[in-house]
Every structure is written in structure tokens, then in C-alpha cells.
Amino acid sequence: MQKVRFSKLAIFVIITSVISLFGIDLEALSPSVQGIYNSFSINVWNLSLVYEDSNLAAGLRFYDENLRSESYKLGFITMKRPIDKSYFDVLAFVGWTNGVILTLGYESYSIPTTGFERTYYFSTNQVITTDYSKVWFALPSIPIGGGTVGPFSLNYEGFSLSKIDVTGPSIDLKRGFANIDALQLSFIQLGSIYSLGFFVFPDKSLEQGATINLGWDFDEGKVVGILGGRVFIGFEDFRFFFSAYGTYIPSSSAIKYGVWMRFLSPIQGDLIVQNSSAYFKIKLSE
Numbered sequence: 636m637q638k639v640r641f642s643k644l645a646i647f648v649i650i651t652s653v654i655s656l657f658g659i660d661l662e663a664l665s666p667s668v669q670g671i672y673n674s675f676s677i678n679v680w681n682l683s684l685v686y687e688d689s690n691l692a693a694g695l696r697f698y699d700e701n702l703r704s705e706s707y708k709l710g711f712i713t714m715k716r717p718i719d720k721s722y723f724d725v726l727a728f729v730g731w732t733n734g735v736i737l738t739l740g741y742e743s744y745s746i747p748t749t750g751f752e753r754t755y756y757f758s759t760n761q762v763i764t765t766d767y768s769k770v771w772f773a774l775p776s777i778p779i780g781g782g783t784v785g786p787f788s789l790n791y792e793g794f795s796l797s798k799i800d801v802t803g804p805s806i807d808l809k810r811g812f813a814n815i816d817a818l819q820l821s822f823i824q825l826g827s828i829y830s831l832g833f834f835v836f837p838d839k840s841l842e843q844g845a846t847i848n849l850g851w852d853f854d855e856g857k858v859v860g861i862l863g864g865r866v867f868i869g870f871e872d873f874r875f876f877f878s879a880y881g882t883y884i885p886s887s888s889a890i891k892y893g894v895w896m897r898f899l900s901p902i903q904g905d906l907i908v909q910n911s912s913a914y915f916k917i918k919l920s921e
Contacts, residue, residue, distance in 0.1 A: 667904075667918035669736075671756055671763055672798060672805065676726065676736070685728040687758060694728025719743040734758030747772030762799040765914065767905075768792070771840070776816075788814045790841035793824070794895070794907055796914055805912045808893040810865070810878065812841040821846040823861050823880055825893050826909060827854040830861045842876065843867055852882075852891075863893075874899040 667678045674687040676694075683694040700722040704715040724738040740752035748771040756763040769792045776785035793809030811822040812834045821834035823846060830850025837844035845864035852859045863880030876899070881892035896906040904917035 667916070669916040671736075671754070671765065671914055671916075672761070672796065672912070674756065674758070674761075674763075676728075678726070683726050683728060685726075685730070685732070685734075687732045687734075688760060690730070690732040690760070692728040692730030692732050692734075694726050696724065696726040698722070698724045717744050719745070732758050732760055763796065764799070765794070765796045767794050785816060786814070788841060791822075794905070794914075796912075806907060806909045806914055808880075808895060808907060808909055810846075810880070812837065812844060812846075814841065819844075821848060823848050823850070823863065825861060825880055825882070825891060828852045828859060828861065828882065828891065830859070832861070836864075846880070872901055 669676050669678070674685065676683050676685045678696050681696050683696045685692040685694055700720060702720045703718045705718050706713055706715050708714075720740075720742045722738075722740045724736075724740075726736040728734055728736075734757050736754065736756050738752065738754045740750070742750040748769070750767075750769045752765075752767040754763075754765040756765075771788075771790045773788040774786060776783040789811065790813075791809075791811040794806065795808075796806035798805050807824060807826050809822070809824040813820045813822075814837070819834040819837060821832050823830045823832075828850050830848035832846055832848030832850075834841070835845050835847065843864075843866050846861070848861040850859055850861060851857070859882045861880055861882045863878065865876060865878040868875055868877055876895075876897040878895040878897075879892070881890055883890050891910055893909045894907070898904050898906075898917065902917050902919055904915065906915040906917075907913065
């Protein structure tokens, strides 16, 4: 299986550094970089350069975002808080390869917090879809009889990439952390492996912690264990979440693993690797 080369990320860093030296406002240019399977694109303002499996193309990109807010009183001051955000991103390109990339997304900032982002990639050589979703909610304790059950909380995040041919999905990484009273549970899907277990050393938001899971590998047809975790890392202004999960199956002589880096600032986006297949999408944060 072909994969996106990580060295191409360096191209984006070099380009943005050179632009900064000439005093050009990066936010006005809205630079971003995206890699999907064997495709790679650099976007500056509405112009794009697309590389797909040794084929080059040029394109036009259009992006629009709608952020809704509500007003509320804080003493004598009127404040605004965001409610939700919807956006779309479409890129049409022509050259040695022709195609369209369409991204649709939505985020809700109320509780429960939800969001999704779907990308559809159509070209003369391939069809690819990606799907990202997240859910976070918390509920108070529920009185039952003379006692209570709860409180409850859930933090779920998942990503999948499918290439429309006989190979099927090339990336499928999902994790869910839950608290039910004092019981801390975790769910991890790593490709064909589905597992349940325990979530230890969590924070209250269930964004960080270690997982110890037992599951079933449908490809190997056997019980497997999964170890991993998620941690927040910050170096001054550079902040991101780092997740890693893996299992070793002796009969296959290989480690099945998944790594997910979710960048917060000064860049936003994801770098996801599963069993040597990679996806990344990065842009400058606002």
C-alpha cells in the first residue's frame, strides 16, 4: 500500500517560513496542507498545487465558514459566546490528473459537544472518503430508589479513511472514554480490532489517560490486547494531543498500531498513521 511521505510536511514549513521572511501576512493567505493516501496538496489563498501519485495538477479552492453566536448579560456588559460552526471547502484541479475535493464540517459548542467532518475525493485515478466525528457530554447522577446512579460522562473521537476499491478501508481509528460513577471504561477500534477495557489516570474532561483493553481481531480471528493512551503536550505556544495504541500478534509477526496527533496551535489539524498508511491535514490556527 502506498503512503503519504512525511517529508512533504517539511515543504509546507519551508514555504511558510520563506513567506514570513518577506513580511507577507500568512493569515491573509490562509495557507494549508493536506495529504490523503497518495495525494498531497498545498493551498495558498484560493490557489492550489495538487500532487497525486506522480501526477501534478493546479486548482482553485473556495472556503466558507458560518459561526453562530448568542448574546448574554454579564453584569452590565453584553457578551457573546459561540453556539456552533458550519463550513465547507471545495477544491477543483486539472492537469495530469483531474478531480474535485469536497469537505463538509460542523461543530456544536453546547453540551453535548458534537462535531463531524467529511471529505470526498474524486479524481481520474481514485475515489477516497474520510470521516471524522466527536462527541462529549456529561450528565448528573440519577436518583433511583434510595440511591443514585452516575454521574455519567463520555468523550468519543473517531476517524476513518476508505479507498473505493477491493482493498477497503485503509485507516480506521476510534476511541471512546467513559465514566459511569467510579467506573472508567474505554473503547478502542484499531482497524479490524474492536476492544473494551479500562481507562486509567484520566482528567475530568476524559481527554487524557491510559487504556488497557481486551478485544477481538476479525482479520486474525483471535483475542488480542491493546495498550495505549492519550496525552496533552505543550511547548510554549505549540500545543497538541498525542495518542498511540498498539498490539502485537505473534502469528502475523507484526505490530498493529495507530498514532494520532491532533494539533491545536500555532497550527491546527491532524496527523494520523495506522499500520504505515497516513493521513494529514494542517492549517495555520486563527
